[in-house]
Amino acid sequence: MRNLLVAQSGGPTAAINATLAGVLQGVRASGKVDKVYGAKNGIEGAIKDQLIDLNEIIRDTKSMDTLSYTPSSALGTCRYKMKDWRKDDEPYKKIVETFYKYDIKYFIYIGGNDSMDTVDKLSEYCKLNNHDFIIMGAPKTVDNDLNLTDHSPGFGSAAKYIATTISELACDIGAYDIPAVTIVEIMGRNAGWLTASAALSRVNGNSGADLIYLCEKDFDNARFINDVKEKLAQKPGVLVAVSEGVKDSNGAYVSDQISSGAVDNFGHKYIAGAARALEQLVRNEIGCKVRSIELNLMQRAAAHIASETDIIESLMLGQKALSCALDGETGRMAAIKRLSDMPYRVEFVSVPVNEVANHEKIVPMNWITPDGHDVTEELVAYMKPLIQGETNVKYENGIPIQIKLY
Numbered sequence: 134m135r136n137l138l139v140a141q142s143g144g145p146t147a148a149i150n151a152t153l154a155g156v157l158q159g160v161r162a163s164g165k166v167d168k169v170y171g172a173k174n175g176i177e178g179a180i181k182d183q184l185i186d187l188n189e190i191i192r193d194t195k196s197m198d199t200l201s202y203t204p205s206s207a208l209g210t211c212r213y214k215m216k217d218w219r220k221d222d223e224p225y226k227k228i229v230e231t232f233y234k235y236d237i238k239y240f241i242y243i244g245g246n247d248s249m250d251t252v253d254k255l256s257e258y259c260k261l262n263n264h265d266f267i268i269m270g271a272p273k274t275v276d277n278d279l280n281l282t283d284h285s286p287g288f289g290s291a292a293k294y295i296a297t298t299i300s301e302l303a304c305d306i307g308a309y310d311i312p313a314v315t316i317v318e319i320m321g322r323n324a325g326w327l328t329a330s331a332a333l334s335r336v337n338g339n340s341g342a343d344l345i346y347l348c349e350k351d352f353d354n355a356r357f358i359n360d361v362k363e364k365l366a367q368k369p370g371v372l373v374a375v376s377e378g379v380k381d382s383n384g385a386y387v388s389d390q391i392s393s394g395a396v397d398n399f400g401h402k403y404i405a406g407a408a409r410a411l412e413q414l415v416r417n418e419i420g421c422k423v424r425s426i427e428l429n430l431m432q433r434a435a436a437h438i439a440s441e442t443d444i445i446e447s448l449m450l451g452q453k454a455l456s457c458a459l460d461g462e463t464g465r466m467a468a469i470k471r472l473s474d475m476p477y478r479v480e481f482v483s484v485p486v487n488e489v490a491n492h493e494k495i496v497p498m499n500w501i502t503p504d505g506h507d508v509t510e511e512l513v514a515y516m517k518p519l520i521q522g523e524t525n526v527k528y529e530n531g532i533p534i535q536i537k538l539y
Contacts, residue, residue: 134167135238137458138184138231141273142175142244142251143212145205146287147294147436148447149273152243153208154201155451156271157191162452165459170235171538175211176242176251179228184235185539196536201444202526203535204436215251218258225258232266239267239458243451245274245285249466250490256464270466270486271454273447275433277326280492281484282468286450287433289443289519292330294435295319296520298428299334299342299374306370307340312421314361314371317342318408320432322378324495325349327432329508330516331374343371344506348378349496351505352387357411358418360506365421377407377427387411405429437533441522446479453481477518 139156141149153171160166169187172178185208191197200207218225232240242252249270256268272279277288299317306315319328325347334341343364346352364371380386388406408425415423446469453467465483472478500512527534 134165136168136170136236137166137239137241137455138170138172138179138235138237139187139208139241139243140172140175140178141206141208141210142242142248143210143274144245144433145210146273146275146433147204147290147439148287148443149205149243150203150207151201151444151447152271152273152286152451152454154197155448156241156455157187157197157451158448159452159455163455163459166239168235170237171208173539174209175213175244175248176215176228177211177213178209179231179240180224181227182231182234184231187538190538199527199534199536201448202436202439202524202533204434207536207538212247213251214247215254218254222258225255228255229259229264229266232264237266239269241269241271241454241458243271243273245272245276246279246490246493249279249486252466253464253486253490256486260463267458267461267463269454269458269462270489271450272466272468275327276321276324278324278494280489280494281466283471283479284469284519286443286447288326289446290435290439291320291327291432292333292516293440293443293520294432294438295327295330295428296333296336297438299331299372300337300339302426303334303340303342303372306372310369312365312369314365314373314415314419314421314423316373316375316408316411316415316423316425318375318377318405318425318427320428321348321376322404323348323493325376325378326496328374328376329496329500329512330520332508332513333516333520336513336517341372342374343368344373345508346373346375346379346506347496347501347508348376348380349498350501351382352379353381354414356505358414361415361419365419373411375407375411377404379407436524437526439524440520441524442519444524449481453483457483474514474518477521
């Protein structure tokens, strides 16, 4: 039997380790793989020959369950941009050396858009250079912006956290009888799926978010102030949800006025600060009490309130990626195909990774209300099944138990 390498990349989620657990479960059930190695810090671990033997760490059902409910990337993550191998093949050669050294036949990379770009490039390199390795992708991203999958693992749990947090904030804000505006900034550079999940705060009849602004729609300061004034005329406390990536009709981010202009390894501008910019705008134009809240990393780390549906689907996608790899599929990604909303049914498929990499699935404009400050019932119906169920997180000394792999 040959060995398997698995790695995680990109922004962590509350469900990414469930996909890792799904791969491990699939290996044990198949009997077709000898050792399973984990690469530390994504593809960089394969390049630097920094692997750990997962067979020695995850030995029983208890440790597997704990892994499934541990947030963040237990193997560590990275934001490493693989260049085209025709321009720089040195990292590819090092990866291949690692594969041969550890007798690795299968590589499963769990990650988002940039990670699927790595899967695409590496599988192409191996194929054209006659290296008989199987390269498969397993999806994850709280942003829910991966192409060819109905939704992405990690999104449902993040959406559940956001909807719950917004619902609880609405209760807090509603206790006061003075004019006040609270602006909550939610992750989303170009895709507003997470911000849209603020609408789920209303599903039990709660007031929830009063105004919701997604990054797909051009943002206008004057219109925003008018929207807030109209809501203040109806109630004293107004709760606003806004995507961190909202920008005006010229493409300028609302956060630009307080942004440092710094970029990450992929050339993406750091854009946090939209809520703070709008807080200052409300203070200047309306003059009422106003505060901004940036949910930041809590959106993707809140495993204590993860969606059971999300965790189960993440496990299944890990198993699907493994199954596809064992069947000889390479250069593909495991994905979710929705069969129906009511009852909610899906099936797990594989799709060509070159049609996923460097594509971005944004919220359809017809799922945003014409006035631009809310979402439609169709979008709520799409999201609602993804937040269902509560996980069986184990606690010790009042705190959830988590696992460390190294």
